[in-house]
Amino acid sequence: MKEKLVFVIFVVIAIAMIGIGGYYYYTYYGVPRCPACGMIITPEMDANYKVIDVTTNQRIYTCCPGCMLRLVAAYPNLHIEALDSWYGTAAPKIIIEIRNGSVISVDPPTTRLLLGAAITNSCSSNRIAINETSVELLLKYGYNENNPLTVFKTQLPANTPVRTIEQALPGLKAKGIAYVPPSMAFIASIIIIGIIILIIGIFTYKKLVKPMSKPTTPSTKL
Incomplete structure (x- = not known):
């Protein structure tokens, strides 16, 4: 009974370590995240913002217009x-071209960023507007309940800054990328430790349940 209890303890610890490592891997590498802030990308974010690194032709995910420029x-x-x-989708797509860290073109040029995060420090307070009418509606209502691809259903704070792409880029670029996920080496080490504990548990159990050899009794002469 004692041997089984020791083995169970080893197994539980090992499974917990391996499970934690697997959870970390899935959470930080198995689902898309915004590189700027670390927010998990929702289907709405995926549909609203398509960012391509022209140098590598790689898709980069982003959660909001602010992080988009970060x-x-x-x-x-x-x-x-x-x-x-x-x-x-009722309006044309906004197209922005950036080269060498500077804005090359914005189509349409009436595009504006509403950077409520400057006040709330939350990505949920950022919006992008194609024209002045959209700016006014977003400032007044925060979001359009009839837009099925609305990312954040929140009001914008009072005095939300409204900027052109050219005006917003320097400050957001300076803010840069703040999200740093756990390294793969750290996650792998957790899993490896779990496997080692499991192996130790198996060997310990085998050693504890191994039958002890009976001592040989010396033969006596008649």
Whole structure:
């Protein structure tokens, strides 16, 4: 009974370690995250913002228009396609070209960023607008309940800054990427420790249950 209890303890600890390692891997590497802030990418975010690193032709995910421009700190050459935060797919896509860390073109040029995060420090307070009408509606209502691709259903704070892409880029680029996930080496070490504990548990159990050899009794002469 004692041997089984020791073995069970080893197994439980091992499974816990391996499980934690697997959870960390899935959480930080198994699902897309915004490189700028670490937020998990939702289907709505995926649909609203398509950011391509022109240098590598790699898709980069982002959670909001603010983080979208923060990416320039690490990826200076970007092709960006974004949906207006109020109209969604009912309006043309906003196209932004950035090269060598600077804005090359914005289509349409009436595009504006509403950077409520400057006040709330939350990505949920950022919006992108295709024109002045969208700006006014977003400032008044925060979001359009009839837009099925609305990312954040929150009101914008009073005095939310409204900026052109060119005006917003320097400050957001300077803020840069803040999210640092646990390293793969750290996650792998947790799993490896769990496996080692399991192996030790198996060997310990075998040693404890191994039958002891009976001592040989010396033969006596008659």
